[in-house]
Amino acid sequence: MQIKYATETQPSTRSRLALVGLVDTIRHVATWPSIGDAVRMQVAQVIESMDVAQRASTGAPPVATSATAATRAQRRASRALSVYLSRDSSSISANNGLLTPDQSQDQLSIAGRSLSEDSYTAVSTPDSTRNPYISAQAEEVFAVPPKLTLSNSRRVAQPLPSAATQQGSSSSRRQSLHLEPPVHADFGPVPLPPNGRSRQPSNVSSLSFGSIKSGSDYVTADSSSGGPGYAVNMAEADQVWARRRSSGSGSFQSVDLAGARRRSKQQQYHQQSAMSHSSSMVTLHSAAISSSSTSVINSGTTADQGDSSKPFDVSQLSLAEMLVIVCWSSHGWIPPFIPAAITACCLGELLFHETIAIAQQMRLDGIHRVLISKDAADHPAIKHNKLLRSLSDLIEATPSHHSFRSWIKRLGKPSHVRFKETGRRKQKIDYSFFVS
């Protein structure tokens, strides 16, 4: 099994990832109540400068300055979470990242933020005849963070030219997408329904999930009536809005990804994808979601090695990968080696700030829940709260697991840990996928 670490990526890409992370952090800084006015102003200025720099790089017109420029810059920066495209053999999904076309090279540059290369590089389709279909999806399927809005009047992406995509073999699937004209990630002000489940349209028709594709963290959904497909970002924590392909009517669909993860129907596919995919991150996600059985762990070995019986070499996994397993374990199942990983952090094998960076990365990836089993919580290495602090500083820890809640209670809740109870948790959760 070949595990690709972030540190093995090209320096420029790593820098880009770090930059995205830092910019995101700065956006958060503005929300901290503890900072002074001077810093708050400094934050606004940096965000605006960043925005100007980004626009300069994309060839977009400069932002007009005004008295409220700082505020608007901050709002734009939040929206600039935007999208990036990733595509495997059959579809394109929009993910949470930065989409930056490079006009000079007529090439789509993608700045993502994931620990895995696959997550921020675009992959081509093996069949060029599918390009129009892909173009359509690229134009109309977007996953955006909760509480952001999509515009159905201003567009976001332009169609992909039919002959624009480079061809790639199945063994080398990551290629750049060529777009013309450039794609901009500037969402308009049209609000989405606040909650797709709580306000179901009268003509709702249920869709079943088509599959969870290997290659990236997204779900594609197909209408049971043979309607258009959708792709949504699995990495989004709670809810992702997706626009219906080719509808042109501004109708939206919502999907509860957390619910999607729990669907037993999906687990089989998870296992399959875990067996076949070469991305360690995705494989790990899938394995963790699928089941607590050791056979799933074993499925982490990739097909390209041809040794499906070989288990993960835990010692080769990064702490981030292990923590991701914990975070994605919505059944509360904790791999037995997790305490060892946490121990690595606590004993200083990973510097504290590296742990922070990892946790930050996890939050950027939309992971907002940390589930820790009682066994793990009782592990002596984490009893002194170091892990909790490093994570809860950065992740809005949502106590969706009883043992986690009790663990925090036992340790004493740090003042900076915030618990966010969402309405979704108080309602009966419907995992269906609706189309209005």
Added chain:
Amino acid sequence: MDADETLRRLESLAGSGDSTTATATAPSSACGAIVALMASHEGSAAVQQAGCAALLRQHISHAANTSQHDDDDVGQVLQSTQAMSRALTLHVDDTRLHETALHTWWGLVLDGAVVARLGRDATVALVLAVARAMGAAAANSDSAEAQRCGCAALWHVAASREAAVVVWQDAAAQDAVIGAVEKALAAFGAVSSDVARYACAFLESMCELKHVAVALAMARPRLVDLVVMAIGEHATNELVLEHATNVLRRFATDTAATVSVGTAPLIRLLVRVMRTVSGNASVVHSALAIVDSTLQQRQQQQIDPDMVFELLQVTNSLILFHRTSDEVIGAGLAVLATLIRNNTPVKLFTEPSCK
């Protein structure tokens, strides 16, 4: 009283600190009694060394028993300084004596209230004596102890703003003191964290005076490099780093001081420091400020993506970690703002995606 008996008497005083046995009760009188004993056998290095130790002991004993300082305390310091200076002049090759004398001087100036009362002449005399002793010790020995005590003594003098002003305004004292610290830092700063720490602490105190950092950076550019060296050699020692990064920040932000170290090694070093002592807000703040200043001054120089990555990553972590420190957050924001001004993010955005 012969030399042996004098020695025993002084050793007894050094051990007990009971200066009343020297037939006097007032500090200056007690000190005078010790000085008289030292003067009675000037040719004996052992007597002089015991006398220095007795002076220190007497001073500490007196300081522990009084909260009020008067001219008598100042007289005691002056008496002691004169006696020890004479002893060192007569026994210029005696390393142990130099070490003991410098240790005593350190003790004499520990109390800032006493230093503040010294006045111009006494301050100048004291720092000149200390600087001279440090130079003699360095010439005769490769031991760092004398330099450690000397730098510490000078630091405590400079920690008193009045005394620091006096030292800076007296050309001879300024030259002697700065020169002694520079030599100590150059010769022992790498091997002795204490020397590095106290030397940098002295420089930090001096640089708090207006224009001193500018003048030092211009007149003694080697000092800047020596401070960078101290940071590199003691990159895990917070005691050193707290002072050294502060000094370097002064040099970097208050002046256009040029560090002979290249941009990349300097920033890499500072990133290493920030990673190592990430919890120390003072060090982190200073290091970020130095990075920012360096990037501003050398914007024409290319920064390789690896370094940018390291810098962005550590800045991100530090902002998150020091979320209650406006200074750290502000310094981190300044670094990013400078990178933006230098067009680094633009380059990052426009570079082809990783394949």
